[in-house]
Each structure stands twice: as structure tokens, then as C-alpha cells.
Amino acid sequence: MTEPATAAAPAPAADTGARAIFEADGIVKRFGGIQAVDGATMSVGEASITALIGPNGAGKTTFFNLITGFYRPDGGRAVFAGREVQGRPPYMIARLGMVRTFQITKALSAMPVIDNMMLAAPNQPGERLRNVIFRPAASIRREREVREQALELLEVFNLAKLADQYAGTLSGGQRKLLELARALMTRPRFLLLDEPMAGINPTLGRRLLDHMQRLRAEDGVTFLFIEHDMEVVMNHADRVIVMAEGKVIADGEPHEVRADERVIDAYLGGAKVTPPGADGEGASE
């Protein structure tokens, strides 16, 4: 278990020895009488793959919304790469490199998959009207780069064949992968994923996990992902943070967390979810 990270100094993330790239301190959110997030405090190590788990209603999604600018917290601080992010709008937080997947909107559904991808890239050509009219060589080069990057990512998620189809025609699972691929087009430093494996087939889930490992190894990308599948958490996360009733109740390596009484109690105390470790030690692929 870790001491709650204090806001002042960059505290080392638990056990990994890595520098914390993100710290939340006492984040609070009330919805009417419901204390959805109740003083959540955590730190996420740079270039870690950290899982955020907890029973349904623990406040995990709300916490994501609070730290990525979709909701304004009623209290607390969130610091990403040395900058306070709480209360800032999502686009500004995304520009700092802290990115959450966005749903494909109606407007995006009416565009081809490849255009969805290219629009997600920062400084994409055509962003400024001047570029459309004069098309300087640099703009054409940039467009080619962006297109290549987009096609590579679509390949990773098995969407390359669908590049020219309207995003609106994709299945639920494919749409989710496109949302993720769009987030990756921004080349994030810190990517937040809310149940990325849910609703996609196991083969693609596997590819997604491999891709996360590769981005972490090659580019030092940090991941914080909410996940219900304990096998995925135990086998793929370096660290696990557990929320229950709006608070962080445990934090450590997967094997530490699965053996923690408080965690087991939290799951047994009213969750539909399988408690960590219930599927036995040998849960490997």
C-alpha cells in the first residue's frame, strides 16, 4: 500500500520506482445527495500500465470524467506532468498529452473511417484555410505522414479494410477500436481507457494489449485503464489501484491487491463483479 501522494513533490509511484506522471489529491464530486467521488487520491507512474478497478458504482468513470475535464470537481487537485488540470476543458488537457477516448459523434459517423483518423491528428493539413488554397509542399508532406500513421493504426486494430467506409456503418466493437485509434492519433503521453476490452473480441483485445505494451516500451506512453476482467488486470497491469465508494482503498502490484482483505470485502459488499483472484492463481492465457 502506498501513502497518498502529496501534491507538492513528485512522489515515486508505488513499487515501480518510476516517477509519477499523474497525481490526484482528494478529488471530490457530488451529484445531488450522491458522493460519487469522495476524496480520491492516487499517483500513476510514468510509462506504467496501471489498472483502475472496483465494484460497479465505485466512481471510476466519474473520476476519469473529473480528471479529463468533462466534469468539474467539487474539490481536490489533479496534476499531470507538473501542471494542474482540474477544471480545465478537455481539449486543453488533451493538448498537454493526457487523452481519453471520445465517442464517435453523429458528425463523425457520417465521415469515412480514414477521415475520422486524420481529423484526430494535431496540426492536420487543411486545418487552416490558407493551406487548402496554396497547398505548400510542407502541408502535402504532413498530410502524407498523417495518412500513413492513420493506416498503420487502422492495421493494428484490423480496421484498414474499412478505411473508406462511413464510421456509422461499423459494429459496436469496431467503433470502440476506432475511438481508441483516434485517441492514439494524437500521440498521447498518458492515455485513459474506460473498459477498453468490453465488447471487442478476444483476438483484438489481445492486439490492443500488445499495442499498449509496445507504446509503453517504445515511446514511454503511460496507461490508466478501467477494467473488469481480472485475468487481464492480473496479467497485464504493472500496478492496480482499487476504488470503492468514491475512495481509493488499495494500491499496489496485482498480486498484492488480489490478496488485500479490503479489496475482497469491497467486492463482496455489493458488487456483481468477480473479486480479484476468484478465478484462481493459474489465470494465464
Ligand SMILES: Nc1ncnc2c1ncn2[C@@H]1O[C@H](COP(=O)(O)OP(=O)(O)O)[C@@H](O)[C@H]1O
Ligand atoms: N451524471 C451523473 N448524475 C448522477 N449520478 C451519477 C452521474 N454519474 C455517475 N453517477 C453516480 O455516481 C456513482 C459512481 O458512478 P460511476 O462513476 O459510473 O461508477 P463506476 O464507473 O465505478 O461503475 C454511482 O452511484 C452513479 O450512479
Ligand SMILES: [Mg+2]
Ligand atoms: Mg464505469
